Amino acid sequence: MIAAKDRKIALWNIGVAYTAFLIGTLCGLLQVFIRNDALQLPAWLDYYQILTAHGVLLALIYTAFFIFGFFVTGMSKTLGTFGPKVWLFSWIGFWVTLAGTVLATIMIVSGEASVLYTFYAPLKASGWYYVGLALYVVGTWISSFALIAHYLVWRKAHKGEMSPLFAFMTIATLVLWLIACLGVVATVLFQYIPWAFGWTDTINVELSRSLFWYFGHPLVYFWLLPAYMAWYLIVPKLLGVKVFSDSLARLSFVLFILFSIPVGFHHQLTEPGISNFWKFLQVVLTFMVIVPSLMTAFSMFATFETSGRKKGAKGLFGWFAMLPWKDVRFTSIFIAMAFFIPGGAGGIINASFQLNEVVHNTLWIVGHFHITVGTPVAMTFMGMTFWLIPYLTGRKFTKSMQTLGFVQIITWSIGMLLMSTAQHVLGLLGAPRRTAYSSYNNHPAALEWFDGILTSHVTMAIGGSILFISAMMLMYIVVMTMFLSPKAEKPEDIVEFPLADSDRESSPKFLENWKIWIGIAFALILIAYAIPLSSMIQHAPPGSEGLKTW
Amino acid sequence: MHLHKYEKIWLAFGVAALVVFLSVVGVSAFSHDHTPAGGMETIDPKKVNETAPFDKPGVTQLDDNTYQVAVVSMAFGYNAPELKVPAGKEIIFKVTSTDVVHSFTIDNTKVNLMVVPGQITTKSYTFEKPGKYLILCNEYCGTGHHLMYNEIEVY
Amino acid sequence: MSKKTEEHGVDLRGTLISVFFVGIVIIAMWVAVYLMYVAR
Incomplete structure (x- = not known):
């Protein structure tokens, strides 16, 4: 077990993550019933306020705090106990991120920031909302630099050695995050905050959108990569094998640093102000970032097959039956992976230039991110929660908890399958996203969308309700393993951090030469963004004054 | 760093x-x-209503086979009177906003575009089938977002 | 079995078929939406 004072940092991060999860999923439940026209909100509460809270709390807060809890635990485990400075800055980072979170949440709850988590100008929230977002980013930066410092200390003491794969992947994810945040920091500090506090009158809208999406796409990889870490590092351990290939795992993370950032325009394919050349260039770069995911798919199946054959599996698919299906830590992640197949395929469609017109801002997109971040990432985190919290608290993960864990992941899968399939189909039919209940004055086209059995409001509401029940079961497991389950006294009750070995000695050294990768990443960013962004500044129309339309 | 033969085939x-x-x-x-x-x-964005073609929003015939449709979006509706266009002719949509970001989305067509204040979005489309098509806003624009819609008639 | 397959010590035919299944899902979904795009 890792040092008690490192465990405390991790547990506080996970605690905040699940507080956000509780409120965020409750907001999700309210949404499906409002869309269903089954629920009328009191006058002081608005659909879009709840939608903002749902997005911010789950996509930004739950993910980031859980990820840092995971990173702190793993870095302490693989590189050793934190030194006093790393420990101090990890706490400072935690409190600053939390302060930003609380400030932004207060602004949302008080109705001063119903701008959704994309906060597109010229919708103008209270300036304090943007200050909250800035603090959130700065806090994550402090936490990131603390972990990077911990890694650098280890590197210094182990000259010429490859770092453990967990540490390498953590640093790759943090490098990605730090570079990605430059865009949102630039727009929040230099555009939104001066404008929201009235120091400037107008804002360059197209520039702010582009800077947001410079951040917005790698943001999704900041969620995905920690899940991939579990797939690469935790799953083989549960199967009793090594990491399939240490060098390919490292290479895929390097490719994510290079290609997940210069691609933000694929979220802006149907808008003006960016010429087709630059849109298409970023579409091509987006397709490059699919390659490391194809590599990951191969590594995962190869891990399964290797493990199964080691246990004596025969034939082409005998290994499939040999997988440890009774282990909730594995089954959860397996389901997460399965959801990512249509999830990833949908992402390729979204990024396919003009095909985006079929799906842009329809319910398809909502379905898409519920089977990418909402299941592959979230369910991997759930599967990790089952051992991470007991590992940190030294409590048992009892038999009844394991059974409940199964019920929880299976209900989540069913709920998500119903809801996201309905959303995908509705989106293809044309139903828009981000809308409260509307039949467009009973327009025949709008009534037709919801006419099917699968595409009815009822299916979505049933799916959403099952998801909420599942979320509450998870909350019960979290509270039990955090505070109430019996302490693990006997050795066989002690919950482990399952971390697979990898052949790191055989991996080429250049993979850990960060200067090369960060250099290439910035070169690609310059190629993809320098000219279109400077033309947005040079040929800017008169700016927009802020508006509060809610 | 070597790749398994099957991984090479897959990649x-x-x-x-x-x-x-x-x-x-x-x-x-x-x-x-x-x-x-x-x-x-x-x-x-403050002078949309006095800038051509948005000073006279709606349908204009450009030549025998081309029509232009100028639309002003605002919270929460579209200013584009008498939206009637022929099927089989090229329709050039030009859309802008006087306030926040909106979309201009025509159901069951390729017309699904973002409307950004300060910019003019252009999209060319040819309707195949006559009928009444629902136009709606699919980018969040405020409290009345879900009530922002219109209709275009194709004859 | 080729030399390279032996290097990893296991037979990965099941893996190859499985990833091709993933590939087919990707292609099928993409083609379906492409056809919808063309039809609109």
Whole structure:
């Protein structure tokens, strides 16, 4: 077990993550019933306020705090106990991120920031909302630099050695995050905050959108990569094998640093102000970032097959039956992976230039991110929660908890399958996203969308309700393993951090030469963004004054 | 760092599929004019109502086979009177906003574009079938977002 | 079995078929939406 004072940092991060999860999923439940026209909100509460809270709390807060809890635990485990400075800055980072979170949440709850988590100008929230977002980013930066410092200390003491794969992947994810945040920091500090506090009158809208999406796409990889870490590092351990290939795992993370950032325009394919050349260039770069995911798919199946054959599996698919299906830590992640197949395929469609017109801002997109971040990432985190919290608290993960864990992941899968399939189909039919209940004055086209059995409001509401029940079961497991389950006294009750070995000695050294990768990443960013962004500044129309339309 | 033979086959297949996808959309976009909505024209968002073509929003016939439809979006509606256009003719939509970001989305067509204040979005589309098409806003624009819609009649 | 397959010590035919299944899902979904795009 890792040092008690490192465990405390991790547990506080996970605690905040699940507080956000509780409120965020409750907001999700309210949404499906409002869309269903089954629920009328009191006058002081608005659909879009709840939608903002749902997005911010789950996509930004739950993910980031859980990820840092995971990173702190793993870095302490693989590189050793934190030194006093790393420990101090990890706490400072935690409190600053939390302060930003609380400030932004207060602004949302008080109705001063119903701008959704994309906060597109010229919708103008209270300036304090943007200050909250800035603090959130700065806090994550402090936490990131603390972990990077911990890694650098280890590197210094182990000259010429490859770092453990967990540490390498953590640093790759943090490098990605730090570079990605430059865009949102630039727009929040230099555009939104001066404008929201009235120091400037107008804002360059197209520039702010582009800077947001410079951040917005790698943001999704900041969620995905920690899940991939579990797939690469935790799953083989549960199967009793090594990491399939240490060098390919490292290479895929390097490719994510290079290609997940210069691609933000694929979220802006149907808008003006960016010429087709630059849109298409970023579409091509987006397709490059699919390659490391194809590599990951191969590594995962190869891990399964290797493990199964080691246990004596025969034939082409005998290994499939040999997988440890009774282990909730594995089954959860397996389901997460399965959801990512249509999830990833949908992402390729979204990024396919003009095909985006079929799906842009329809319910398809909502379905898409519920089977990418909402299941592959979230369910991997759930599967990790089952051992991470007991590992940190030294409590048992009892038999009844394991059974409940199964019920929880299976209900989540069913709920998500119903809801996201309905959303995908509705989106293809044309139903828009981000809308409260509307039949467009009973327009025949709008009534037709919801006419099917699968595409009815009822299916979505049933799916959403099952998801909420599942979320509450998870909350019960979290509270039990955090505070109430019996302490693990006997050795066989002690919950482990399952971390697979990898052949790191055989991996080429250049993979850990960060200067090369960060250099290439910035070169690609310059190629993809320098000219279109400077033309947005040079040929800017008169700016927009802020508006509060809610 | 070596790749398993099967992984090479898989990656070659995957990359080939991606190249085919890109070629299909690229060729269709750039040599058959199927690019997504866009445009580089700008406009003063405060002077939309006095700037052509938005000073007279609606349908204008440009020549025998081309019509222009100018639409002003605002919270929460579209200013575009008498939206009636013929089927089988090229319709050039020009859309801008006087306030926040909106979309201009015509149900069951390729017209699904973002409307950004300060910019003019252009999209060319030819309707095949006559009928009444629902127009709606699919980008969050405020309390009345879900009530922002209109209709275009194709004859 | 080729030399390279032996290097990893296991037979990965099941893996190859499985990833091709993933590839087919990707292609099928993409083609379906492409056809919808063309039809609109």
